[in-house]
Amino acid sequence: MTPMQTMPEELVPVAAAPPTVTYRRIGVERWSGAGGAVISNVDLSQELDDEVVSEIRRAVLDHHVVFFRGQHLTPDQQVRFSRRFGPYSPVPFVEPVADHPEVIAVVREAEERQRFGFGSLWHSDFSFLPEPPFGSLLYAVEVPPFGGDTLWANQYHAFAALSDAMQSMLRGLVGVHSARDGYAPKMQAVHDLFKGMKVTTSDEALREQAHPVVRTHGETGRECLYVNQQYTIALGGFHQHEQRPLLDFLFAHSTQDAFTIRWRWSAGDLAFWDNRCVQHMAMADFTGHRRFMTRTTVAGEAPRGRAAD
Ligand code: SIN
Numbered sequence: 001m002t003p004m005q006t007m008p009e010e011l012v013p014v015a016a017a018p019p020t021v022t023y024r025r026i027g028v029e030r031w032s033g034a035g036g037a038v039i040s041n042v043d044l045s046q047e048l049d050d051e052v053v054s055e056i057r058r059a060v061l062d063h064h065v066v067f068f069r070g071q072h073l074t075p076d077q078q079v080r081f082s083r084r085f086g087p088y089s090p091v092p093f094v095e096p097v098a099d100h101p102e103v104i105a106v107v108r109e110a111e112e113r114q115r116f117g118f119g120s121l122w123h124s125d126f127s128f129l130p131e132p133p134f135g136s137l138l139y140a141v142e143v144p145p146f147g148g149d150t151l152w153a154n155q156y157h158a159f160a161a162l163s164d165a166m167q168s169m170l171r172g173l174v175g176v177h178s179a180r181d182g183y184a185p186k187m188q189a190v191h192d193l194f195k196g197m198k199v200t201t202s203d204e205a206l207r208e209q210a211h212p213v214v215r216t217h218g219e220t221g222r223e224c225l226y227v228n229q230q231y232t233i234a235l236g237g238f239h240q241h242e243q244r245p246l247l248d249f250l251f252a253h254s255t256q257d258a259f260t261i262r263w264r265w266s267a268g269d270l271a272f273w274d275n276r277c278v279q280h281m282a283m284a285d286f287t288g289h290r291r292f293m294t295r296t297t298v299a300g301e302a303p304r305g306r307a308a309d
Contacts, residue, residue: 026039035152065280107197119280136273136298146289154259182205183205185203212304215303
C-alpha cells in the first residue's frame, strides 16, 4: 500500500479551480447583492467527483456562502461531503450527535421561550481557536413554519467600505478572541435553556487567542475584517476606554444591512459558508416551533494578516 492509500480518498481536499474557470458541472445562481449563491445539479447524498467538488469550492470562494436545496442527507453523508473540502475541525464544548462525532445538532425546541438561541450573536465559528474552521455546513432537518433564518455578513465588503485611513490603522491591529462569553462556566445556565443541545462550559473558554483584525484570505488573497461581537473581546495594545468605542464601531459597521445575506430555510436545504470572510447569526424568532439542524465543520488555517506577519 502506498502512503497515499492509507488516507481515505474523501479526506483529500480538492484544490479550488482558478478564477478564470467557469462552472461546467454545477448551476450557480447569485442570491443577493452582498453575496451568496444557490447551487443546482448536485445530489449531496452521492459520491461527488473531483471536478464537481472543485467547482463547489470555487463557488464558495466566489460567493462566500452557497445553498443547496432539496437534499436528503444522513449524518454520514453530510460528513462525507464535508470531508471533500478538508479534514474535520473538532468542535469544542458542544456534544456531538450520538454515533456521529463529527456532527453537532443545532436545535431549538418548541417549548423554549428565550429570545436568543445558539448562534444568535454575530460570530465567525470558533474564532477563538488558533486555527479556526474554514467551512461550516448546516443542514436543515426540521424547520419552523416561519422565522429561524440565518444571516451572514460579507467581511470583504465591510473592509472595502472603510476609509483608507481606517483601513491603514486596522491593518496594524491584533484582535484578542476568547470563548469566555460563550462557553465559560458563567454561561452554563444559558446553555441549559437550550433543551435539545448539550453544551459543557469550562475554564478552557477563558483562553485568549490573538488574530489580525484585517485577515488576508488564504485562498483568494483578498483582505477582510476579522472581528466579531461574540468572540473578539479586546484589541491588543489599547487602553480599555480607547478600544471599547473602536470595537463597538467595528461590530456595528461589519454587520450592517448592506453587507448581509439572508436565507429562509426549507427542510432539505444545506448552507456551506467560508468563516474566513463572513460572520453569521441565527434568528430565534419562532417560539412555539421546533428547528433541528445538523452542522459539520471543515478545518482551516491560522489567520494571516499584515499585523501577524
Ligand atoms: C451557527 O452555526 O452558529 C448556527 C446557525 C444557525 O443555526 O442558523
